[in-house]
Amino acid sequence: MMEEVDRILIHALRQVGTEVDEDVDSIRQFTSELLVEGVVRCIRVIDPGLGGGLAPSLPPGMSARFRVGMSLAQACQDVGYKGEIGYQTFLYSSEPEIRSLLMFLVEKLPRESAEASAQPSGKSAVLQRAIAAAIRAQLDLAWVPPNCSLPLHCETQSGGVLNSFYTQPLSSPHCTKGSEENLKEVKEYRRDVLPPVTAQFSSSASMVASLLEQHAAELSAAQEWDGEWKSQGLLSRLTPQEYRSRKLARLQKRIQEQLRSAAQPSSESAFGVSRPASDLMDVLQSFRASAPTEHVLKKGTHFTHTQKFTFTQEAAAAAAVTPILSAQESSGDVQLRQQEELSALQAQFQQLCSDVDHLAADMRRTAVTHAQVLDELKQRELGNTEKEEKLQVKKKTIDLLPEADNNVIQLQSLVEASAKRVVNLASQWEKRRAPLIDEHRRLKEICSRQDLDSSRKLSEIKSLHEKIHVSTEEAKKKEETYKQLLTELESLPQDASRSAYTQRILEIVSNIKKQKEEITKILSDTRELQKEINSLTGKLDRTFAVTDELVFKDAKKDESVRKSYKYLAALHENCNQLIQTIEDTGTILREIRDLEEQIETENGNKTVANLERILDDFKAIRQENAALAAKVKEG
Amino acid sequence: MELSESVQRGLQSLGDQTVLDRCSFPVVVDACFRSLLFSRGDPAVLDLPELKHLDKILLKQIHAAATTFILEAVKHNADKSTISFSLEELTFNTERVETFYTTRRKVSNSIFGPPFSFFFMSSSIGRGPAHIKDVSWRLQYQMKNGQLDKVNEPFYLISLSTETGGASEDVDFSCTAEQLQDLVGKLKDAAKSVEKASQV
Numbered sequence: 001m002m003e004e005v006d007r008i009l010i011h012a013l014r015q016v017g018t019e020v021d022e023d024v025d026s027i028r029q030f031t032s033e034l035l036v037e038g039v040v041r042c043i044r045v046i047d048p049g050l051g052g053g054l055a056p057s058l059p060p061g062m063s064a065r066f067r068v069g070m071s072l073a074q075a076c077q078d079v080g081y082k083g084e085i086g087y088q089t090f091l092y093s094s095e096p097e098i099r100s101l102l103m104f105l106v107e108k109l110p111r112e113s114a115e116a117s118a119q120p121s122g123k124s125a126v127l128q129r130a131i132a133a134a135i136r137a138q139l140d141l142a143w144v145p146p147n148c149s150l151p152l153h154c155e156t157q158s159g160g161v162l163n164s165f166y167t168q169p170l171s172s173p174h175c176t177k178g179s180e181e182n183l184k185e186v187k188e189y190r191r192d193v194l195p196p197v198t199a200q201f202s203s204s205a206s207m208v209a210s211l212l213e214q215h216a217a218e219l220s221a222a223q224e225w226d227g228e229w230k231s232q233g234l235l236s237r238l239t240p241q242e243y244r245s246r247k248l249a250r251l252q253k254r255i256q257e258q259l260r261s262a263a264q265p266s267s268e269s270a271f272g273v274s275r276p277a278s279d280l281m282d283v284l285q286s287f288r289a290s291a292p293t294e295h296v297l298k299k300g301t302h303f304t305h306t307q308k309f310t311f312t313q314e315a316a317a318a319a320a321v322t323p324i325l326s327a328q329e330s331s332g333d334v335q336l337r338q339q340e341e342l343s344a345l346q347a348q349f350q351q352l353c354s355d356v357d358h359l360a361a362d363m364r365r366t367a368v369t370h371a372q373v374l375d376e377l378k379q380r381e382l383g384n385t386e387k388e389e390k391l392q393v394k395k396k397t398i399d400l401l402p403e404a405d406n407n408v409i410q411l412q413s414l415v416e417a418s419a420k421r422v423v424n425l426a427s428q429w430e431k432r433r434a435p436l437i438d439e440h441r442r443l444k445e446i447c448s449r450q451d452l453d454s455s456r457k458l459s460e461i462k463s464l465h466e467k468i469h470v471s472t473e474e475a476k477k478k479e480e481t482y483k484q485l486l487t488e489l490e491s492l493p494q495d496a497s498r499s500a501y502t503q504r505i506l507e508i509v510s511n512i513k514k515q516k517e518e519i520t521k522i523l524s525d526t527r528e529l530q531k532e533i534n535s536l537t538g539k540l541d542r543t544f545a546v547t548d549e550l551v552f553k554d555a556k557k558d559e560s561v562r563k564s565y566k567y568l569a570a571l572h573e574n575c576n577q578l579i580q581t582i583e584d585t586g587t588i589l590r591e592i593r594d595l596e597e598q599i600e601t602e603n604g605n606k607t608v609a610n611l612e613r614i615l616d617d618f619k620a621i622r623q624e625n626a627a628l629a630a631k632v633k634e635g
Numbered sequence: 636m637e638l639s640e641s642v643q644r645g646l647q648s649l650g651d652q653t654v655l656d657r658c659s660f661p662v663v664v665d666a667c668f669r670s671l672l673f674s675r676g677d678p679a680v681l682d683l684p685e686l687k688h689l690d691k692i693l694l695k696q697i698h699a700a701a702t703t704f705i706l707e708a709v710k711h712n713a714d715k716s717t718i719s720f721s722l723e724e725l726t727f728n729t730e731r732v733e734t735f736y737t738t739r740r741k742v743s744n745s746i747f748g749p750p751f752s753f754f755f756m757s758s759s760i761g762r763g764p765a766h767i768k769d770v771s772w773r774l775q776y777q778m779k780n781g782q783l784d785k786v787n788e789p790f791y792l793i794s795l796s797t798e799t800g801g802a803s804e805d806v807d808f809s810c811t812a813e814q815l816q817d818l819v820g821k822l823k824d825a826a827k828s829v830e831k832a833s834q835v
Contacts, residue, residue, distance in 0.1 A: 135833040173695035195678035218639035
């Protein structure tokens with residue numbers, strides 16, 4: 001039983017960092033040094049501040065040892081140890097005391113922190129463990145001469161051919177979302193021309209790298225879109241397609257603006273022309289640099305097509321120019337003439353530039369005047385139409401003038417009729433208006449309600465998204481921890497078998513139960529006995545009282561009866577004494593047993609040996625003191 | 636192992652019984668593995684008589700998805716349970732998962748040992764320092780030189796024959812006994828740290 005406890009204690013002490021020898025397997029074999037080291041290490045783990053000041057080894061001097069023992073005892077009491085403790089616990093150790101102290105300390109050891117330090121969670125820990133496992137696997141391989149290495153060894157011992165991570169863009173046969181997927185040509189291209197993805201590369205290493213890269217790019221794009229859609233897209237209340245098209249339009253607009261602002265200065269001055277043009281060339285160059293090598297198939301976007309087109313055109317032009325140049329290079333005076341021509345052309349170019357400048361200024365001026373003239377023209381035309389209307393009204397009145405009275409009457413009747421009609425229409429309008437307004441209100445209400453509804457649903461959707469996100473994260477984390485724990489379980493040493501411990505504990509518990517039952521049985525037995533004794537004493541008392549009375553009555557009359565009464569009294573007295581003696585014997589027996597137990601424990605404390613050791617130590621202290629005194633005298 | 640949408644779609648079509656029947660499924664899977672390992676750059680990997688009746692675009696899509704999946708699995712060093720879990724999530728039935736896995740094993744077995752071929756393929760990307768293959772050394776004794784009449788010091792001439800990516804190269808240097816001691820100590824330190832790193 002105790003061996004089990006001792007083994008657990010020693011195991012715990014080893015985990016804390018105490019170097020317990022292999023052959024020490026019970027507390028009885030602990031020396032003072034080992035005990036001090038173990039206790040100090042435990043205290044350091046429990047309370048680093050408290051344990052920092054304690055030395056894990058015993059000093060050679062006796063008085064110093066005594067001091068260390070005192071401070072250790074104080075530290076143990078500070079940690080919360082309630083039992084009896086002093087310097088003697090460490091210097092003159094007795095087994096049960098050490099055991100109870102160590103049990104207390106080991107229980108006090110912070111379990112969670114130990115576990116946490118043993119298994120840090122998270123991706124980095126998993127990665128580190130994987131790295132450690134890989135290194136271990138490589139270390140376990142035996143070295144072989146390079147000439148007889150297997151493929152497995154290529155990896156670790158002779159480094160096979162390595163290729164750098166070089167990717168090439170590849171044309172995927174998957175439909176991208178957009179307008180192009182419906183085009184017949186694109187479909188035809190995919191069906192008949194596009195080679196399978198693995199056939200699009202020149203080497204296998206770049207194939208692997210490119211496929212992985214493409215996949216990673218797709219994943220990250222999807223993730224980015226997901227994040228953007230959840231943060232901004234949902235709030236805009238558009239369908240994903242609408243959101244995309246709107247974003248596209250916005251981007252195009254911005255690009256246009258940028259281009260326009262970049263192109264503006266070119267019209268400012270003739271010499272400024274060269275700068276933005278070269279900028280544009282830079283841009284094109286950078287595009288070209290990022291463009292892939294020719295033999296790779298490209299994704300057929302419009303932009304790259306035009307890009308390619310211009311590029312090939314340029315190349316063709318360059319090719320056409322070079323032979324002429326090489327022909328001209330042959331003679332020297334041709335070069336001279338060329339230079340002259342060049343300077344002339346440059347002058348001409350300057351002239352032309354200034355001409356262009358002038359003309360541009362002229363054009364701007366004329367454009368401005370043109371706009372002004374156009375404005376004036378519009379205004380005039382407006383005035384014209386107004387005047388024409390007036391003219392027509394006047395013409396009609398002049399036509400009506402000859403038969404004025406008649407016409408006036410007619411006009412009046414007309415006016416009246418139209419007034420009536422207006423009134424009529426107004427009443428009709430009123431009739432119609434009321435329901436329409438009601439309808440309008442109703443619709444408005446519905447609208448606002450739907451608005452509310454939709455915003456509520458939106459927030460719901462958002463919270464749902466968040467929940468989904470959180471739970472997926474959690475699930476991932478849990479899965480990771482699960483895997484980690486699995487690997488840990490596999491790597492755990494099997495010697496500290498849990499099931500054995502639990503079985504042991506269960507056995508102990510059942511034993512205790514049995515003992516408890518027995519104890520209760522004995523207790524009830526004792527109680528019954530007590531009851532019997534009580535009832536018997538009661539009966540005895542009563543019988544004695546009755547007999548006493550009867551005999552006492554007769555004793556007055558008869559002498560012999562009086563004698564018997566005396567005997568009765570004496571008998572009673574003697575019996576009482578007997579009982580008393582028996583009880584006394586019982587208590588004395590109990591005391592004897594107690595004392596025997598005490599003697600046992602004292603024997604366990606190795607008192608005699610300890611006393612001898614104390615005497616020795618006392619002598620050592622005296623010697624030290626004497627030596628010190630001598631030193632003081634010398635000094 | 637995360638998979639992008641296009642890969643998921645392609646694998647779903649691969650697992651779909653209505654798209655690929657029982658005869659063509661193993662052919663397609665085999666073609667995918669083969670295209671990664673043997674017929675590099677061969678555009679005719681999918682031109683098989685068994686697959687004539689299939690839509691070519693769909694076939695290419697499936698091929699792209701399956702090859703990407705295989706490479707991702709290699710990258711993550713996925714074991715059988717992970718692979719079958721991923722495939723079952725994409726509506727593969729057990730029979731097809733089994734076929735996929737056995738094809739993987741069969742194809743990789745046919746060149747080297749078990750899964751080394753794929754391992755090889757992915758681990759051939761990257762760079763590493765030169766490996767030391769062999770060492771030869773010579774102890775020389777310097778008695779005097781142009782400046783000093785009496786030197787009397789031993790020194791070592793060491794030649795490490797190294798290999799990077801199949802190309803051999805010799806690294807020559809000379810050192811005194813203390814320097815050599817120092818080097819040996821450093822090497823021991825390095826070995827010890829590697830050992831420590833393996834015991835996380």
